[in-house]
Amino acid sequence: MTNQQRKHIILSAIKRAECADIHDVLRIAGEEIECLEAVPFGSRNEIMRICEDIADGVIDGSESIKRVMTFLNSIPD
Numbered sequence: 001m002t003n004q005q006r007k008h009i010i011l012s013a014i015k016r017a018e019c020a021d022i023h024d025v026l027r028i029a030g031e032e033i034e035c036l037e038a039v040p041f042g043s044r045n046e047i048m049r050i051c052e053d054i055a056d057g058v059i060d061g062s063e064s065i066k067r068v069m070t071f072l073n074s075i076p077d
Contacts, residue, residue, distance in 0.1 A: 003036055007075065009029070010025075011069075013032075019065060039075055040075070046071045047068070050067045
């Protein structure tokens with residue numbers, strides 16, 4: 001499966017489930033996110049950073065979803 005197909009599956013799952021935050025995203029699509037290939041070096045820990053920021057109260061759920069989308073768009077197809 002290509003990154004493009006994987007990203008489509010992840011984005012579709014996020015929209016269908018109406019995820020409230022990063023934790024919902026990981027619950028429904030975490031395995032697919034882990035299987036993405038060619039993640040840019042600076043973005044490899046982005047999911048962990050998003051989780052830490054939401055746990056620390058730096059961002060809210062909607063901001064975490066936006067950052068996940070930005071992360072997914074940074075990965076080449």
